[in-house]
Amino acid sequence: MQPMEGLYLLATAGLVVAGLTMVALALRAYQETERRAMIHLSIGFALIVAAAIATSVSAFVTDFTGTRSLLTVNSGLTGVGFSFVVYSLITYR
Template sequence: MLVVESLYFAATAVLVVSGLTMVGMAIKAYLQTTRRAMIHVSLGFSLIAAAAIATAISAFINDFNGVRSLLLVNNGLASLGFIFVVYSLIIYD
């Protein structure tokens, strides 16, 4: 494994762990406050983490070929995730 691939894997792991931490915190906040905005935050960060996971798995399986499709999947899922996060800020009372 090349150095850049190792760094990519490490950065992906950090992003996934931090994203799933946010999911857990949002679920905990929902259980304490019953604010629907927290559900949207957890969905958003779940999608952002899923984008990182799906991109990393696809990249390593395909030996980093098909970069355009990898970026499309990554940006599509991450954008949808951020839309949920922004929506949660809009509806938060």
């Protein structure tokens, strides 16, 4: 493994840990407050984490070929995830 690939895995692992922490915190907040916005928030962060994991796995499986399609899928899932995050902020009362 090249140093850049290791750095990529490390950055992805950091994003996954932070994202899953946000999912857990949002779910706990939902249990305490029963605000639906917290469910949307957890879905958003789960999609962002899924995008990071799927992109990393696909990149290593395909030996980093087809980067345009990898980045397109990553951007799409991340965009949908952030849309849920924004929606949760708009609907929170």
